[in-house]
Each structure stands twice: as C-alpha cells, then as structure tokens.
Amino acid sequence: MARHLLTTQQLRDWREVSLAQAPELAMELDWLLREAVSVEVRALGHAPSEKLWQLPCDLAALTELWRRHWQAHEPLQYVVGRSPWRRFELKVAPGVLVPRPETELIVEIASQRVAEVSQDLNLDLSQGTWVDLGTGTGAIALGLAELLPNIAIHGVDCSDVALEIAAENVASVRNGIWQSRIQLHQGRWFEPLLPLFEQGLKLAGMVSNPPYIPTGMLEELQPEVRLHEPSLALDGGEDGLDCLRHLVTAGSMHLQPGGLWLVELMTGQAEAVKALLQADGGYQSITGHFDLCGIERFVSALRCNT
Ligand SMILES: C[S@@+](CC[C@H](N)C(=O)[O-])C[C@H]1O[C@@H](n2cnc3c(N)ncnc32)[C@H](O)[C@@H]1O
Structure with a gap:
C-alpha cells in the first residue's frame, strides 16, 4: 500500500483548517484522524513540528473523507468502513445499520437472564x-457467541446487504472463531427457520433489536441517520411497534418452555411492549431493563412452561 509522508506541522495545519469548517465537530474530527490514518491528536500536540508521519492516504483524500461527514452528513463509521462495538471491530457500509453503543448491553442482559433462570428455575438456556x-x-x-x-x-x-456484511464480520472477528456456531439466513424474522421448527427445534433464546421508530418520526432524525442509514432498519410502522407485535406472537410459538425473549426498544415503548407480552398469555417474568442513561430500553420475558 502506498504510504504518504507528512510533517507534524502539515497535519496540525490540516486539522486547524478542517476544524474551522465545523468547529462543533472537534471530537468527530479527532476520531477520523485516529481511525482513518492512525494519528492521535494528543501525540500530534506533543510531537516536534518536523517529525514525519506515515499515512495510508494523502491530505486530499483525508479532506474528502472529512467532507463526506461534515458536509454530506455521512456517518463517520461509513466513511472509514468500520465501527468499534464491544471489543470487536465490525465492518459497516451503507445499507446496514451502524451498531449503537447502547445495544452492547443487550448481550449482557441475555447472559444475566440465563444465570437467573438457571438459579431460579433450574433451567439451562x-x-x-x-x-x-x-x-x-x-x-x-x-x-x-x-x-x-x-x-x-x-x-x-x-x-442482502446486511447479510453480506454480517457474513464478513462473522468470518473476520477473532479470526472467525465463532463461525461454526453462527449460521446466517436471509428472510423475514422466523421464516427462514421454519424447516428447522418443522423438525422439532425449539429456541432457548430470541434476541432482537428490530426497527422501532414510528414512521412519522423518521423525518425528525438527525441527518446522519435520516439521509444515510437504511429505513428498513429504522421504520417500525405507524406506532413503531409493528415488528415488536410480530416478535411477541411468533416468539411464544418458537421458544422452548422457559426460553428467553429479549428486545431493544426506544424511549417510552417499554410499557406498551410489556402489555403486548401480557396480553399474548404465552409469557411470564416480564421485565424492563435500563440502559446506562436510565432509559428503559430493553424488555425481556420467559416463555411460559405450558
Ligand atoms: C435496528 S436494525 C438492528 C441491526 C443489528 N441487530 C444491530 O443491533 O445493530 C434492524 C435490522 O432488522 C432488519 N429487518 C427489518 N425488517 C426485517 C424483517 N421483516 N425480517 C428480518 N429482518 C428485518 C433490518 O434489515 C436491520 O438490519
């Protein structure tokens, strides 16, 4: 790969000019420098002006990456093609939702619920x-995994775009150690698994972060999301609950007795989703879980034993 040599002073000047274009985006600019060209701004501050830095691209290319964010509002993760999530480095691209930090908690909640179910109900999920x-x-x-x-x-x-990227991530994260345990399927919710259900499969757990934004709110989202992220990943129908309604009804058919149902939601939807689970009659131990900002962002339940 071609390398480009730049002095500390050239990089400092570039940062100053770029920051002047969008002073409120200082954190994003420094993130871009770190993720796109491995330059830490703190190190830039301390280094001698004539020190040479080896970059994977020239300043014109870096300027274009920055323009895509500050002017065209493209999410920085699309600009650099990857996103940190938990301790993984995931590939992302237009057409697939950038995984959010708050979603990191959903797998911790799943693991806690498994431990509780094992202790309280003597069930091994x-x-x-x-x-x-x-x-x-x-x-x-x-x-x-x-x-x-x-x-x-x-x-x-x-x-299909999401599935292609998921397949690349499953193959590359931790050198693919979980590849044999994760199978990917294209289709609507439980539908691709129907042949397995016909052979008697019951699920120990269902986890989902479905589209949950009410259609009418999509226009109010910040431009990075509204203009660039796929509406298929966001649009939850008129009240935001279309997919959640389906996951409640279908989940109780496909979970094993005591199996875990766990979803992510947006602010203000937890009570409605708990009511849907209650009304279905197929669930017990219906519980809301809070994110680090104190928002009740997740709801879980266990499939009834009968
Ligand atoms: C909010 S995104 C969540 C993506 C990922 N799980 C995460 O947390 O970053 C919702 C995902 O559901 C997918 N989706 C939307 N409707 C679907 C359907 N009917 N069946 C299966 N997947 C669907 C979208 O393509 C999108 O990838």
Whole structure:
C-alpha cells in the first residue's frame, strides 16, 4: 500500500483548517484522524513540528473523507468502513445499520437472564439454540457467541446487504472463531427457520433489536441517520411497534418452555411492549431493563412452561 509522508506541522495545519469548517465537530474530527490514518491528536500536540508521519492516504483524500461527514452528513463509521462495538471491530457500509453503543448491553442482559433462570428455575438456556432477528452487521450474534460459549446462533435479516456484511464480520472477528456456531439466513424474522421448527427445534433464546421508530418520526432524525442509514432498519410502522407485535406472537410459538425473549426498544415503548407480552398469555417474568442513561430500553420475558 502506498504510504504518504507528512510533517507534524502539515497535519496540525490540516486539522486547524478542517476544524474551522465545523468547529462543533472537534471530537468527530479527532476520531477520523485516529481511525482513518492512525494519528492521535494528543501525540500530534506533543510531537516536534518536523517529525514525519506515515499515512495510508494523502491530505486530499483525508479532506474528502472529512467532507463526506461534515458536509454530506455521512456517518463517520461509513466513511472509514468500520465501527468499534464491544471489543470487536465490525465492518459497516451503507445499507446496514451502524451498531449503537447502547445495544452492547443487550448481550449482557441475555447472559444475566440465563444465570437467573438457571438459579431460579433450574433451567439451562446456555446450551441451546438462539436467534438474533434482524442481525444487521451480526453484532448481537457475535456478542452472544462470546458471552454464551455453548450456544448455537441463527442470525436472520431480510436485507442482502446486511447479510453480506454480517457474513464478513462473522468470518473476520477473532479470526472467525465463532463461525461454526453462527449460521446466517436471509428472510423475514422466523421464516427462514421454519424447516428447522418443522423438525422439532425449539429456541432457548430470541434476541432482537428490530426497527422501532414510528414512521412519522423518521423525518425528525438527525441527518446522519435520516439521509444515510437504511429505513428498513429504522421504520417500525405507524406506532413503531409493528415488528415488536410480530416478535411477541411468533416468539411464544418458537421458544422452548422457559426460553428467553429479549428486545431493544426506544424511549417510552417499554410499557406498551410489556402489555403486548401480557396480553399474548404465552409469557411470564416480564421485565424492563435500563440502559446506562436510565432509559428503559430493553424488555425481556420467559416463555411460559405450558
Ligand atoms: C435496528 S436494525 C438492528 C441491526 C443489528 N441487530 C444491530 O443491533 O445493530 C434492524 C435490522 O432488522 C432488519 N429487518 C427489518 N425488517 C426485517 C424483517 N421483516 N425480517 C428480518 N429482518 C428485518 C433490518 O434489515 C436491520 O438490519
């Protein structure tokens, strides 16, 4: 790969000019420098002006990456083609949702619920088959594979772009050590797994971060999301609950007795989703879980024993 030599002073000047274009985006600019060309701004501050830095691209290319973010509002993760999530470095691209930091918690909640179920109900969910519905980059499937080392996981998404990227991530994260435990399927929610259900498969766990934004709110989203992220990953129908309604009804058909149902939601949806689970009659131990900002962002439940 061609390398480009630049002095500290050239990089400092570039940063100053770029920052002047969008002073409110200082953190994003420094993130771009770190992720795109491995330059830490703190090190830039301390280095001698004439020190030479080896960059993978020239300043014109770096300027174009920055323009795509500050002017065209492209998410920085699309600009550099990857996103850190938990301790993984995931590939991302337009057409697949950038995995969010708050979603990192969903796999911790799954693992806690498995431990509780084992203690309180003497049921072992840590050995069975799980699904990650709407897998996107494969982030949740990979997180589950790491925290629950004995489960098999089916990741499903109806987007072929998402599935291609999920497959690349499953093959590359930790050199593909979880590849044999994660199978990816294209289709709508549980549908690609119907042949397995016909052979008697019941799921130990279902985890999903489905589209949940009410259609009318999509226009209010920040431009990075509204203009660039796929509406298929965001649009939850008129009240945001279309996919969640389906996951409640279908989940109780496909989970084993005591199996875990766990989803991510947006602010204000937890009570409605708990009510859907209650009304279905197929669930017990319906519980809300809070994110680090104190928002009730997740709801879990266990499939009734009968
Ligand atoms: C909010 S994104 C979540 C992506 C990923 N799980 C994450 O947390 O970063 C929702 C995902 O559901 C997928 N999706 C939307 N409708 C679907 C459907 N009917 N069946 C399967 N997947 C669907 C989208 O393509 C998208 O990848």
